[in-house]
Amino acid sequence: GAVVSQHPSRVICKSGTSVKIECRSLDFQATTMFWYRQFPKQSLMLMATSNEGSKATYEQGVEKDKFLINHASLTLSTLTVTSAHPEDSSFYICSASFTENQPQHFGDGTRLSIL
Amino acid sequence: GENVEQHPSTLSVQEGDSAVIKCTYSDSASNYFPWYKQELGKGPQLIIDIRSNVGEKKDQRIAVTLNKTAKHFSLHITETQPEDSAVYFCAASMGAGGTSYGKLTFGQGTILTVHP
Numbered sequence: 001g002a003v004v005s006q007h008p009s010r011v012i013c014k015s016g017t018s019v020k021i022e023c024r025s026l027d028f029q030a031t032t033m034f035w036y037r038q039f040p041k042q043s044l045m046l047m048a049t050s051n052e053g054s055k056a057t058y059e060q061g062v063e064k065d066k067f068l069i070n071h072a073s074l075t076l077s078t079l080t081v082t083s084a085h086p087e088d089s090s091f092y093i094c095s096a097s098f099t100e101n102q103p104q105h106f107g108d109g110t111r112l113s114i115l
Numbered sequence: 116g117e118n119v120e121q122h123p124s125t126l127s128v129q130e131g132d133s134a135v136i137k138c139t140y141s142d143s144a145s146n147y148f149p150w151y152k153q154e155l156g157k158g159p160q161l162i163i164d165i166r167s168n169v170g171e172k173k174d175q176r177i178a179v180t181l182n183k184t185a186k187h188f189s190l191h192i193t194e195t196q197p198e199d200s201a202v203y204f205c206a207a208s209m210g211a212g213g214t215s216y217g218k219l220t221f222g223q224g225t226i227l228t229v230h231p
Contacts (some may be wrong), residue, residue, distance in 0.1 A: 006158070032217060043204060043221045044159070093158045097217065103149060104219060106158035 003027050004096050006107030014115055015086060021079045021110045023094030029074035030096035034104060035067070038091040050077050084114045117142040119207050121222025129230050134195050136225045138205035139187040145207040148181060148188045149219070153202045162203075163190070195229045202226050 003026040011019050023033055032051050036044040048064075050056040050071035058064045066088075068080040077096075081088055091111055095104040118141040128134050140148075146167035151159035165172045165179045165188065172179050176195075181188040192199055206219040 004158075034218070043223050044219075046218060046220075049218060095158075099217075103161055103164055105161060106151070108158045109156075111156075 002096075002103075002105040004030075004094065004105050004107040006094055006110055008110060009108060010111045010113075012113045012115065013084065016083055017114075019081045019084055019112060021081075021092055021094070021112075023077045023079070023096065023107055025075050025096040025105075028096075028098055030077075031074065031099050032097050033071055033077040034095045034097075035069060035077075035079050036093045036095065038093060038109070040091075044093065047079075081112065084112070086114045088112065089114045117145055117207055117209070117220040119205060119220050119222040121205050121225060123225060124223060125226045125228070127228045127230065128195050130195060130197060132195055132229075134190075134192045134199070134227055134229075136190045136203055136205065136227070137187060138189070138207075138222050139185075140207040140220075141186070142207070142209065143183075143186065144209045145220075147208040148179070149206050149208075150177075150179060150190050151204045151206065153204060153224075155201075159204060192227075195227075197229050197231050200227055200229045 005024045007022045035047045038044050047062045048056045048058045050069045052071050052074050056069035071077040091109050093109040095106045097104045121138045149164035152162045153159040163177050176193045178191040203225045205222040208219050
């Protein structure tokens, strides 16, 4: 079935560092990828939707200059957390779907810890 | 925008019993309703989904029912096993058209514990 790979699985870095997270669809072409943030014991909150070859659409309250998203190919989307601070520490999860109306398949998430 | 309410927040059952998790949604334009299972430290895994033109769908021990009129849908797990223990999320998504197309709105999650 549809496999989505997310890398790295865990990042620990100092405040002020920029961190890049990769999301790859391994066995299908993903027209659309989504990026979520999940705090401990809470639900998933959509941050942005990215379509291959076009700019990402950010949810209200999500700073696009803080969370840079690039969807350069049908199998790869990246999320860069720029100048990360402790409040950016969270579990970031991507998902991918063949089209916007097809099921979303999730990666295993990236645990980001900013010291 | 869409709002999805999920109940209960925790559910504890004995192995072999059935478990039922319920969700309600607010936007009648929603037409796709997936259920995800999330294990600790992992991403959500799609376990079953249903579209609004269907009232019920079953896959082995898992079934989902949808009542469009009442705007609620439920997950039913029969013959539960300890490995079913996880957090379960329901979600809703709108159909074609509009900026919300394809975006999932998640419920708050249910922690299911199956005791051996």
